[in-house]
Amino acid sequence: MKNNETLITAEGLEEIKKELEELKLVKRKEVSEKIKVALAFGDISENSEYDEAKNEQANVESRIAKLELMIKNAKIIKEAKQKGIVSIGSxxxxxxxxxxxxxxxxxxxxxxxxxxxxxxxxxxxxxxxxxxxxxxxxxxxxxxxxxxxxxxxxxx
The missing domain is CATH 3.10.50.30 (Transcription elongation factor, GreA/GreB, C-terminal domain)
Known part of the structure; x- marks a missing residue:
């Protein structure tokens, strides 16, 4: 296995793709709205809502980057090669x-x-x-x- 490979089942890869889609299409927009609302409060130097929204945005973007890398480096685990012997996927x-x-x-x-x-x-x-x-x-x-x-x- 190469260092950058992500071993994953086909089912697991689909779950990661769904999470990525949810983050990109839904969560990003929600965080963007939170930032807009927080900016409306005025001075951002003492605006805890703004700080919280920016931290959430950083976490969402970090997770998106991690999931994209996992998908890019995914190596699908196939069914166990030998019956009766434990392997990845068993x-x-x-x-x-x-x-x-x-x-x-x-x-x-x-x-x-x-x-x-x-x-x-x-x-x-x-x-x-x-x-x-x-x-x-x-x-x-x-x-x-x-x-x-x-x-x-x-x-x-």
């Missing part, structure tokens, strides 16, 4: 061996990772530990507290 079910808890994750690039939606990054500790492993294997993943957590791969 949907994996694992079992926490200590708590007997079952979890399901999809391994994605870091740009698309969202643990609350079951998408973990290929560079996260769990993602790295899963890559290249097979159905039935047991992996050990360091926890934030420093101890090791054991998981069994239930499905790939």
């Amino acid at each position: 949907k994996v079910t694992i079992k926490d061996l200590e708590y007997d808890e079952i979890m399901e994750y999809t391994i994605v690039g870091s740009a698309e990772a969202d643990p609350f939606k079951g998408k973990i990054s290929n560079v996260s500790p769990l993602g790295k530990s899963l890559l290249g492993k097979k159905l039935g294997e047991i992996i050990e993943v360091p926890s934030p507290m420093g101890d090791m957590i054991k998981y069994e791969i239930v499905t790939v």
Whole structure:
């Protein structure tokens, strides 16, 4: 993988394109209106509404630039190449061996990772530990507290 590549699923790329369109067509206009309203208050040297609107504008433009770069450098993750072996794009079910808890994750690039939606990054500790492993294997993943957590791969 090249340093500037953004690994992403086709679905994730579409989500980024939608967010970019929303920022460009809606959010930019909203922020522009906030700036106009704030300017109507007069003196901008002590105008907190103006400062807030300009900060929001900077954040929107920064996010637009980041999304455009991600789209430009996007490398679509294809379906797992080998059945039964975890790779980027794989949907994996694992079992926490200590708590007997079952979890399901999809391994994605870091740009698309969202643990609350079951998408973990290929560079996260769990993602790295899963890559290249097979159905039935047991992996050990360091926890934030420093101890090791054991998981069994239930499905790939």
